[in-house]
Amino acid sequence: MKILLVYPEYPDTFWSFRHALKFISKKAANPPLGLITVASILPEDWEKKLIDLNVESLKSEDIIWADFVFISAMNVQLESVFEIIWKCRSLKTKIVAGGPFFTAEYLRFSKIDHFVLNEAEITLPEFIRDLKNEQLKRVYQTTEFADLNHSPLPDYSLIKQSKYSSLSIQYTRGCPYNCEFCDITALLGHKVRSKTSDQILNELQNIYDSGWRKNVFFVDDNFIGNKKTLKEVLLPEVIEWMKIRNFPFRFSTEVSIDLADDNELMGLMISAGFETVFIGIETTEEKSLTECNKVQNKNRSLVESVRRIQDHGIEVSGGFIVGFDNDSKQVFQNQIDFIQKSGIVTAMVGLLNAPRKTKLYQRLKNEGRIIQETSGNNTDYSLNFIPKMNTEELIKGYKKVLNRIYSGESYYKRVLEFLKRFYPIDRVKKKISFSLIVAFFKSMIILGIVDKFRFSYWRLVFWSLINRPQLLTKAITYSVYGYHFRKVFKEVL
Numbered sequence: 001m002k003i004l005l006v007y008p009e010y011p012d013t014f015w016s017f018r019h020a021l022k023f024i025s026k027k028a029a030n031p032p033l034g035l036i037t038v039a040s041i042l043p044e045d046w047e048k049k050l051i052d053l054n055v056e057s058l059k060s061e062d063i064i065w066a067d068f069v070f071i072s073a074m075n076v077q078l079e080s081v082f083e084i085i086w087k088c089r090s091l092k093t094k095i096v097a098g099g100p101f102f103t104a105e106y107l108r109f110s111k112i113d114h115f116v117l118n119e120a121e122i123t124l125p126e127f128i129r130d131l132k133n134e135q136l137k138r139v140y141q142t143t144e145f146a147d148l149n150h151s152p153l154p155d156y157s158l159i160k161q162s163k164y165s166s167l168s169i170q171y172t173r174g175c176p177y178n179c180e181f182c183d184i185t186a187l188l189g190h191k192v193r194s195k196t197s198d199q200i201l202n203e204l205q206n207i208y209d210s211g212w213r214k215n216v217f218f219v220d221d222n223f224i225g226n227k228k229t230l231k232e233v234l235l236p237e238v239i240e241w242m243k244i245r246n247f248p249f250r251f252s253t254e255v256s257i258d259l260a261d262d263n264e265l266m267g268l269m270i271s272a273g274f275e276t277v278f279i280g281i282e283t284t285e286e287k288s289l290t291e292c293n294k295v296q297n298k299n300r301s302l303v304e305s306v307r308r309i310q311d312h313g314i315e316v317s318g319g320f321i322v323g324f325d326n327d328s329k330q331v332f333q334n335q336i337d338f339i340q341k342s343g344i345v346t347a348m349v350g351l352l353n354a355p356r357k358t359k360l361y362q363r364l365k366n367e368g369r370i371i372q373e374t375s376g377n378n379t380d381y382s383l384n385f386i387p388k389m390n391t392e393e394l395i396k397g398y399k400k401v402l403n404r405i406y407s408g409e410s411y412y413k414r415v416l417e418f419l420k421r422f423y424p425i426d427r428v429k430k431k432i433s434f435s436l437i438v439a440f441f442k443s444m445i446i447l448g449i450v451d452k453f454r455f456s457y458w459r460l461v462f463w464s465l466i467n468r469p470q471l472l473t474k475a476i477t478y479s480v481y482g483y484h485f486r487k488v489f490k491e492v493l
Contacts, residue, residue: 001046001131004066004093005039005158007032008073008080009053012488014348014379020484021165023439023446027055030217031159033168034072034099034120040152041124048158053080055163063091072099075355075376085111096127100187104357105373106139115139119173119188121146145188148173148195153203156210166215166252169203171195171234175222177256179280180292181321183357184221192225197237204241208248218253223277225256227265235268242273247427252276256296260305266312270425276315279306281344284334288324292360306342310418313425318344321378322398323352325388332397336404343418345411345478349401350378351394354385379488402492406485408453412460415478419464419471426470436473443476447483 010016010028017029032052039048049065051058063069069088073081081101088095089111097109098116106115114136116123123140130136156167174189175182207216224230242249251274259266259277269277281302282294289298306316320335328334339347353374354361364370364385374384387394404410447457457479464475486493 001043001067002065003039003042003046003048003068003070004062005032005035005048005050005070005072006058006084007035007050007052007054008071008077008084010077011079011377013076013377014350014485014488017165017481017484019487020480023442023480024165024435025438026165027163028052029164030166030168030219031156031164032072033154033170033219035070036154036156036158037152037170038070038072038098038120038124039155039158041120043128048155050158052159052163053084055160058084058087060087060091063088063093066093068094068096070096070098072097073101074099075101075105075374077101078376085109098123100183101376103141103187104183104355108373113138115141117141118144119146121148121151145174145191145193148193149199151195151199153199153206156206161210161212166217167207167212168217168219169200169207170219171200171223172220172225174225176225177222177294177296178359179282179294180360180363181352181354181358183355186357188221192222194226194229194234197234200234201237201241204238204249208245213248214250216249216251218251221254223253223255224259224262224265227262231265231268235265235272238272239268242427247273249273250275252278254278257281257300257302257305258296260308263312266309266314270313273427274314275424276317277309278317278319278346279309281306281318281338282321283324283327283331284338285324285327285331287326287328288331291324291326303338303342306344310343310422313423315422315424316342316344317346318342318348320347320349321352322349322401323383323387323389323394327389332401335401339405340410340414340417343414343421345415345418346481347405348379349398349405351381351383351398352387353378353383399492402489406482406489407493408451408456408482408486411482411485412453412456412479415475415482416460416463419460419468419475419478422471424474432473439480440476443480447479451483453482 012018035050051062071084094113096114096116097112098120102115103117116127118141122142122144127140172192172194174192175184176192178185255277257279284302309316322331354364355374369386371386372384375382381395448454460475464472
């Protein structure tokens with residue numbers, strides 16, 4: 001068989017980092033880990049090609065070549081999904097769809113031939129068996145969860161490495177928490193399942209052997225979901241592996257705020273090479289945290305928790321939400337104050353939305369408040385439900401937050417205040433690559449001459465050169481991030 005794996009294009013959003021990636025001549029942040037894992041489940045003698053529409057175009061001859069086009073997506077990629085379906089239908093090539101979006105919403109797609117839903121380790125072998133027996137069904141799904149000990153090594157050979165700023169790896173699936181607005185537990189379960197340390201070291205070695213020496217993102221929805229195994233087994237082995245190879249990678253991942261409560265775990269993560277974590281802060285409103293069952297964020301000083309992680313030398317990116325039923329009128333200013341005070345530079349603030357598989361969706365549907373499907377982009381000013389707060393007031397307040405935290409002067413001030421007290425641990429002396437030199441010169445022209453906030457840019461650069469030259473790369477990186485955020489939210493700013 002000839003299989004074409006296609007990953008749809010992302011729109012220009014906060015997380016696309018499209019405008020920032022141009023500075024380092026990259027097309028996308030991360031490759032489609034799900035599809036290259038699926039590729040490894042397919043029989044070895046099948047021919048496979050991968051087209052990631054975020055880094056290259058989909059040609060008619062690619063579709064004609066294939067017996068099947070496999071597509072995986074998230075709902076923010078919907079527009080590109082429909083374009084792919086139309087192309088495949090017009091060229092009479094059958095489509096097989098899977099992944100989180102189709103698992104939740106497959107009934108919306110009458111033009112797709114087959115659905116391989118839930119986790120492919122379970123449902124894809126059934127599809128392959130029926131294909132060989134010429135007894136294909138339209139839908140393959142399961143209520144079981146996969147044993148990750150049998151999850152294959154992703155086929156990194158299918159991707160064009162030079163197009164990406166980071167590669168991806170997965171250690172666990174599932175989350176021990178059960179936030180009302182999140183569909184992770186519905187899709188992947190409440191119990192945290194993990195690969196063995198041998199599997200992870202094998203994946204890291206595979207990436208290392210490919211010549212990659214940059215960022216590696218652990219895509220786990222909560223990397224610290226099983227702290228005991230992490231501290232006793234995986235991290236000690238990763239530390240040893242990294243030491244032997246002189247720390248070739250810089251790791252990032254997603255965690256819950258309770259990382260701040262475990263000094264031992266933070267120390268191990270630092271020793272293993274973790275530099276950045278994304279945390280769902282969501283809101284400073286205690287009633288709203290109770291409403292959405294974000295129990296791990298309650299009854300603590302969120303600012304102090306973030307600072308504790310930063311003080312260990314780990315950067316914190318954060319997710320924030322406005323639009324909860326219990327949000328007060330002061331929520332918008334509270335969000336601004338928290339973000340500026342905490343020094344979270346990469347702060348993604350979005351409007352609450354209710355994906356179909358969430359408990360929030362079911363509650364709002366029962367209350368008659370769902371008005372449409374979510375776009376998957378909670379920064380596009382759209383709501384898929386009727387909020388308790390006046391909609392116009394909510395959108396106005398949301399735009400106020402965006403205007404304050406992403407506008408040049410406020411943004412550069414937050415970066416400067418963060419860098420003044422941030423002392424990362426450098427395991428090895430990092431080499432200045434040619435792409436970083438090019439990025440620096442691009443930033444000098446675009447941000448230092450053309451951009452209206454050029455004086456703030458130069459103030460940050462000169463402060464870094466004089467006071468903390470080892471942080472110059474971070475100062476430039478954050479300046480470039482700010483440029484991307486201003487481009488994405490230019491209508492508001």
